[in-house]
Amino acid sequence: xxxxxxxxxxxxxxxxxxxxxxxxxxxxxxxxxxxxxxxxxxxxxxxxxxxxxxxxxxxxxxxxxxxxxxxxxxxxxxxxxxxxxxxxxxxxxxxxxxxxxxxxxxxxxxxxxxxxxxxxxxxxxxxxxxxxxxxxxxxxxxxxxxxxxxxxxxxxxxxxxxxxxxxxxxxxxxxxxxxxxxxxxxxxxxxxxxxxxxxxxxxxxxxxxxxxxxxxxxxxxxxxxxxxxxxxxxxxxxxxxxxxxxxxxxxxxxxxxxxxxxxxxxxxxxxxxxxxxxxxxxxxxxxxxxxxxxxxxxxxxxxxxxxxxxxxxxxxxxxxxxxxxxxxxxxxxxxxxxxxxxxxxxxxxxxxxxxxxxxxxxxxxxxxxxxxxxxxxxxxxxxxxxxxxxxxxxxxxxxxxxxxxxxxxxxxxxxxxxxxxxxxxxxxxxxxxxxxxxxxxxxxxxxxxxx
Numbered sequence: 217x218x219x220x221x222x223x224x225x226x227x228x229x230x231x232x233x234x235x236x237x238x239x240x241x242x243x244x245x246x247x248x249x250x251x252x253x254x255x256x257x258x259x260x261x262x263x264x265x266x267x268x269x270x271x272x273x274x275x276x277x278x279x280x281x282x283x284x285x286x287x288x289x290x291x292x293x294x295x296x297x298x299x300x301x302x303x304x305x306x307x308x309x310x311x312x313x314x315x316x317x318x319x320x321x322x323x324x325x326x327x328x329x330x331x332x333x334x335x336x337x338x339x340x341x342x343x344x345x346x347x348x349x350x351x352x353x354x355x356x357x358x359x360x361x362x363x364x365x366x367x368x369x370x371x372x373x374x375x376x377x378x379x380x381x382x383x384x385x386x387x388x389x390x391x392x393x394x395x396x397x398x399x400x401x402x403x404x405x406x407x408x409x410x411x412x413x414x415x416x417x418x419x420x421x422x423x424x425x426x427x428x429x430x431x432x433x434x435x436x437x438x439x440x441x442x443x444x445x446x447x448x449x450x451x452x453x454x455x456x457x458x459x460x461x462x463x464x465x466x467x468x469x470x471x472x473x474x475x476x477x478x479x480x481x482x483x484x485x486x487x488x489x490x491x492x493x494x495x496x497x498x499x500x501x502x503x504x505x506x507x508x509x510x511x512x513x514x515x516x517x518x519x520x521x522x523x524x525x526x527x528x529x530x531x532x533x534x535x536x537x538x539x540x541x542x543x544x545x546x547x548x549x550x551x552x553x554x555x556x557x558x559x560x561x562x563x564x565x566x567x568x569x570x571x572x573x574x575x576x577x578x579x580x581x582x583x584x585x586x587x588x589x590x591x592x593x594x595x596x597x598x599x600x601x602x603x604x605x606x607x608x609x610x611x612x613x614x615x616x617x618x619x620x621x622x623x624x625x626x627x628x629x630x631x632x633x634x635x636x637x638x639x640x641x642x643x644x645x646x647x648x649x650x651x652x653x654x655x656x657x658x659x660x661x662x663x664x665x666x667x
Contacts (some may be wrong), residue, residue: 218269225265225276228346232308235411238505238543241396241403241418244389248416250408254358255391256379257378258403258415259313259341262325266290266340268297268305275311279515283311285329288336289498294372300368306346307365310377311336319400323570324507342369343377344403358407365490377405392416419503421547422564425450425555426498428473428491428529430482435465436472439546440483440491441502442522443562444555450496450522451562453538454504455485459546471498479531481522482618482642490647493530496555505543507569516572532641535617537571581610586595586620587652591664598630602659606652620648624655 221317239247262276264283273294275283283290287310298304313324315336328334338503340596343367347354355361364374380391388406396418428440428627430473438457442450457465472494478492509517523531524659565571587606592599603625611617618641638655642648 220304221269221274222276224267224281224346225278226280228265228308229263229278230412232344235413236300236415237412239414239416241274241392244392245385248385248388248406248408248414248459250381250385250410252359252409253382253385253388254362254397254407255380255388256343256405256407257383257395258360258417259312259377260320260322260402261341261513262322263311264309264311264340265346266293266305266307266309266342266619268294268302268307273560275296285335287338289338289340289373292371293340295370296369296371296374302368303349305348307342308344308346309340309374309496310341311338311340319402321570323572326573339372340374341377342374357409395464417505419505420507420568422502422504423499423550423553423560424454424492424502425496425560426472426500427452427496427524428479428493429493430485430489430660431469434443434462435469436460437469438485438491439500440493441500442560443565444520444557444560445555448523448557450524450537450555451538451565452520452522453565454502454541454544455483455491456502456541456544457546458544459502465595470563476526479534480528480639481520481530482640482647483520484642484644484647488644488647490642498511499550499553499560500553501547501550503513503547504541504546505570507537507539507565509537509569509572511540522608532618532639539565539569539571542569555653556557580617583610583621584608587649590659590667592667593654593664595663596630598628600629601625601627602612602656604652604656605625606648608645619643620645622648622651622655624659626659 255510264280267274271294271478273290311325311327312320313334314320328338345361345364347353360382362379369376382388392404396403403415406414406416424441424443426439428444430437436457440452441454444453461507475494475497477493477495483491485491506627511517517539517540518535521533521536523533525531586608589604589666591602593643605623607617607621609617609621612619620642622640624638627634640651
């Protein structure tokens with residue numbers, strides 16, 4: 217595999233993603249303009265860049281990682297290009313598993329790759345040409361690209377994405393009604409004479425529990441939102457406040473302030489200020505234009521798993537494959553609902569975007585101890601100890617671990633519960649160091665000796 221091809225695969229998604237403009241299906245007429253459109257059906261699969269060199273195909277994902285599975289669809293891809301007399305090519309395509317009912321789902325690809333019977337049913341849907349016979353592909357309009365793809369590929373296993381050419385926004389809306397509203401397609405991708413590429417999807421409504429917030433001079437800055445699993449754990453999937461009026465932001469702060477609780481889990485906003493965690497009582501209806509289970513780096517999105525304890529507050533239970541919400545709007549408070557497994561159920565997310573399977577474990581770097589301080593006190597024959605530890609995990613890139621961990625052990629030989637432990641997490645070093653200092657100041661008073 218040539219290094220240039222690896223860079224081509226990595227840069228392709230970054231370049232194309234930067235040209236996408238997300239549009240809600242209901243706002244096609246207001247937000248899309250032009251007179252000549254190529255409308256393609258969006259396929260929920262895995263983006264691949266297929267390189268054809270010396271009669272063979274190599275497939276790379278958007279991280280430049282080669283797909284080493286022996287796939288029948290890749291052989292058909294190569295045979296099609298040979299038959300067309302093509303010497304070399306770089307073509308973007310969606311790798312997907314054809315659904316028996318409904319539409320394809322990206323999670324089905326992972327399942328199929330692990331099943332020898334299903335693997336040969338995987339298909340490729342070419343949708344863009346990057347390079348052909350040594351020359352960059354520079355069409356006058358996307359219609360030229362699709363026409364060429366239809367010349368190169370004509371079978372069922374490798375077939376270009378479905379496309380229709382229309383000349384008005386009204387016709388675009390009609391296709392949306394047919395494919396998305398009528399047939400359940402994920403969405404549309406719309407090309408015009410401009411460099412903009414519109415990605416059109418329907419909005420989805422989700423009821424979620426508010427579990428934390430940050431504030432500013434305006435009042436509320438952002439809410440932290442979670443859904444609930446059948447085992448009772450809360451899965452945090454979004455933060456935001458779009459949809460609140462200036463008046464709403466000020467009004468809700470007083471209500472949130474009355475719900476403050478302790479938390480092991482610490483998340484900082486873009487200012488480095490920690491979210492204040494709250495008792496899960498309030499439920500909000502939010503709408504999202506898109507939920508994604510993988511990022512532009514092709515890595516599985518991970519969500520924090522939290523447990524609420526009436527005495528200890530929020531406890532961190534780890535991270536799990538989940539989703540990220542895009543273009544989220546808070547529509548209204550649902551005073552008729554509670555943060556129960558029924559009212560804020562997790563299936564609201566998985567019905568829209570099934571979570572990815574857990575990725576294969578990767579080699580993790582060892583943690584580094586940043587601070588360790590131990591204090592001792594003896595009184596009346598009793599021995600008391602406070603041990604404070606601060607760790608840098610070096611594992612935050614895995615999505616499973618926080619960047620920093622604070623750990624406090626409180627021992628007293630004369631106490632019924634001799635050992636008590638406290639733990640806190642953070643993604644910000646300055647913040648975790650402040651927690652470290654504050655805990656020492658609060659627990660170590662006169663009479664304690666550092667050892």
